[in-house]
């Protein structure tokens with residue numbers, strides 16, 4: 438079963454084949470019904486009976502498909518019906534610039550309906566601990582951390598007591614997560630979904646037949662939706678065959694084939710992908726290094742993740758290695774206060790590698806479970822800054838050979854293809870292990886997730902669905918795809 442059918446089954450309880458069966462059954466029944474009507478009329482004529490003898494179909498509305506014939510469907514395209522929930526193609530007359538209305542929620546399976554995770558999160562009172570008092574304390578700028586070897590190297594394996602709280606590399610990090618965060622994906626991706634659906638609907642509204650213009654328009658649609666140039670071309674090429682094979686003539690057929698192709702290709706490309714975060718396999722601290730351009734959301738993500746782990750009872754340390762931007766240190770310290778976790782910081786313009794060195798030493802000696810390192814927003818074309826980043830990474834690995842367990846590239850999801858080129862360049866320098874895609878609650882096209890997987894093969898590990906402490910989710914490809922294409926998936930086979 439492809440990803441499309443898996444998602445459809447999981448979220449609606451049926452897959453495309455069942456839909457096709459229903460469609461078939463419906464056709465057979467309506468044929469039967471009309472046969473009976475004909476029979477009845479003939480009978481009535483023959484008997485010259487004045488009494489009315491209506492022929493009841495066995496199950497008159499047992500299977501209600503939205504379109505029972507091509508002609509009614511064509512009508513639906515031009516005359517929106519009052520039931521828009523699963524039929525995004527029914528609103529082609531909307532002006533191109535208007536925001537599409539959020540269609541009514543399709544019926545959710547039970548597990549979806551019961552989830553009501555509150556959106557508003559009251560920031561935690563800063564925890565009164567000795568740690569929090571240590572915020573901003575390192576004032577020991579080191580000009581060249583590369584040569585600054587620790588005076589007394591700490592042999593962690595000999596000196597460390599077994600730490601019961603140490604982070605296990607298994608499921609522990611998901612314990613404090615909401616049991617089912619489909620609602621958040623659903624809410625968070627509303628704008629992206631509407632934006633994609635609106636484009637898709639406009640494209641379908643222009644559909645006349647499957648010809649060269651159709652494929653040109655399709656490529657344009659996909660590129661504008663940020664799925665990436667290569668992906669757009671691949672989908673277009675593969676569809677040439679499939680649309681022919683499936684003999685797609687109606688808008689609904691075409692829509693179905695396109696959405697299914699998009700989703701299944703995404704599923705295929707991700708077969709080997711591991712979207713989970715990696716943790717230290719022993720008792721040494723786990724280190725996550727956050728990189729990315731200015732404003733992508735690094736500091737915010739560090740703050741959100743610190744909150745998550747702190748809530749799980751982990752001992753979390755933050756390192757303010759963005760010594761470049763004015764205000765960046767204070768911004769992280771603010772998050773430290775909200776989360777109730779300490780921040781290792783130094784003066785502005787100190788060598789960031791020295792801050793990281795101090796933070797790693799502290800994390801080791803004070804038995805921290807997790808160290809989250811915030812770095813300066815580096816413009817990917819500034820070689821000097823990239824070298825600085827490499828140096829930070831070397832300092833971490835020299836002190837903790839298995840660290841950093843994650844180098845997380847933070848990308849602003851609303852920057853589209855620019856995010857893809859940032860990812861390519863950062864990956865060359867720092868071997869990014871995962872991507873955090875932020876601001877998906879904004880005007881993102883969402884398609885960037887497909888481009889990242891299909892073209893870069895770097896796993897997305899976390900997604901930012903808002904600015905609040907709690908608006909960070911482990912990336913779940915199926916929930917994401919459902920959140921992004923909901924009406925199209927639910928409606929695709931119904932048309």
Ligand SMILES: Nc1nc2c(ncn2[C@@H]2O[C@H](COP(=O)(O)OP(=O)(O)OP(=O)(O)O)[C@@H](O)[C@H]2O)c(=O)[nH]1
Nearest residue numbers: 731732733734735736737814875876901902903904
């Ligand atoms: N809507 C929304 N806003 C976000 C999200 N993540 C971050 N932001 C906002 O994006 C802006 C920039 O975030 P920062 O965390 O300061 O970005 P940064 O990458 O640390 O930036 P520099 O410190 O300049 O390198 C802030 O206003 C955040 O509140 C998200 O998932 N959704």
